Amino acid sequence: MVEKIKATNITWHHETVTRQDREAGNGHGGAVLWFTGLSASGKSTIAQALQAVLFEHGCQTYVLDGDNIRHGLNKDLGFSPEDREENIRRIGEVAALFMDAGMIVSTAFISPYRADRDKARSLCGDGFIEIYVHCPVEVCEERDPKGLYKKARSGDIPEFTGISAPYEAPENAELTLNAAEHDVEQCVGLVIAYLQERGILKNA
Ligand code: ADP
Numbered sequence: 001m002v003e004k005i006k007a008t009n010i011t012w013h014h015e016t017v018t019r020q021d022r023e024a025g026n027g028h029g030g031a032v033l034w035f036t037g038l039s040a041s042g043k044s045t046i047a048q049a050l051q052a053v054l055f056e057h058g059c060q061t062y063v064l065d066g067d068n069i070r071h072g073l074n075k076d077l078g079f080s081p082e083d084r085e086e087n088i089r090r091i092g093e094v095a096a097l098f099m100d101a102g103m104i105v106s107t108a109f110i111s112p113y114r115a116d117r118d119k120a121r122s123l124c125g126d127g128f129i130e131i132y133v134h135c136p137v138e139v140c141e142e143r144d145p146k147g148l149y150k151k152a153r154s155g156d157i158p159e160f161t162g163i164s165a166p167y168e169a170p171e172n173a174e175l176t177l178n179a180a181e182h183d184v185e186q187c188v189g190l191v192i193a194y195l196q197e198r199g200i201l202k203n204a
Contacts, residue, residue, distance in 0.1 A: 022102025026060050029200035030099040032124045033106040033191065036117060036170060037133030038162045039148055040140040042179040043108040046133060046187045053188055054104055059201070062098055064091060065108040079159050085116050092120030099127045104200070112161045114168040129198075131191065132173040137162045139180045 023029050033050075035043040047063045054061040070077070074090055077083040088111050098105035111117050121128045140162065141149040152160030159165040170176075175194050177187045195201040 019100050019102055026102050028059050028104065028202060029127065029198075030102045031104050031127040031129055031195070031198075031200050032095045032099050032120075033104065034095070034111070034117065034120060034124075034128060034130045035106060035108045035133055036111045036130065036173075037179070038135060038137055038140045038167055039110055039160070040143045040145055041133040041135035042177075042184070042187070043110075043133050045184055046177065046179070046191070047106040047108040049184050050188045050191055051106060053192065054201075057201075060101075060103040061105070062103055063106045063108060064095060064098075069094075069109075079165075081113075084113065088113075088116040088120060092123045095120065096124045099124060104195075110161050110167070112165065112167045114170065117170065127200075129175065129194070130170055130173040132170045132176040133179050133187075134169075134176055135179040 019030055033047070035047055037043050044063075044065050047065065051061045051063050069091060070087070073094070074087050077087045088109065091107055091109060091111075095105050095107050111120075117130060121130065144150060148157060148160065149163065151157045152163040161167045175191065177190060179187060182190070192201065
């Protein structure tokens with residue numbers, strides 16, 4: 001999508017409270033945990049379970065997922081490649097703001113195109129952690145918690161990732177979770193261990 005800049009005469013105000021100040025106050029780093037993977041691979045389930053653990057440990061945390069974004073901020077967007085790109089661009093911008101607010105924000109979107117994820121990475125900088133929720137399409141289709149694969153197979157949903165639209169798997173994800181072999185708790189444990197290793201979490 002060609003970037004259109006419509007507003008001019010905009011000044012970026014000097015910050016009176018910086019990300020570093022907020023992180024020091026929170027006792028943990030800000031980060032964007034960018035979960036990507038096929039529909040029903042487990043992105044939302046893992047992100048929600050993770051946020052419960054983080055919250056219990058006193059972390060400032062939030063999950064951006066399909067419901068709270070596609071029903072609101074992005075309700076004008078569909079599933080064409082252009083709209084998917086714009087969907088991910090806006091989510092990247094919002095996630096970057098949450099990180100700047102010192103929070104650990106998880107995003108749970110298929111985000112099928114590598115180039116779009118890379119753009120989000122460049123927006124978010126050092127705190128961007130790409131987490132590939134790997135799960136074979138056959139397993140996802142068997143789980144099918146929302147009946148979407150069934151609808152895609154019968155042609156009711158066009159351009160369905162993994163069936164009739166491509167999914168470009170990450171090549172350099174910071175973390176890959178094997179959601180067909182590890183249960184939700186194990187996946188959450190791996191993310192927590194990674195955050196500790198990176199120094200984002202100090203004592204969770
Ligand atoms: P996504 O957000 O990727 O579309 P969901 O989290 O909505 O996927 O759905 C994944 C489904 O798979 C849920 O019904 C969940 O209970 C189930 N599931 C089974 N094993 C796992 C696992 N290891 N990790 C995540 N979800 C799992």
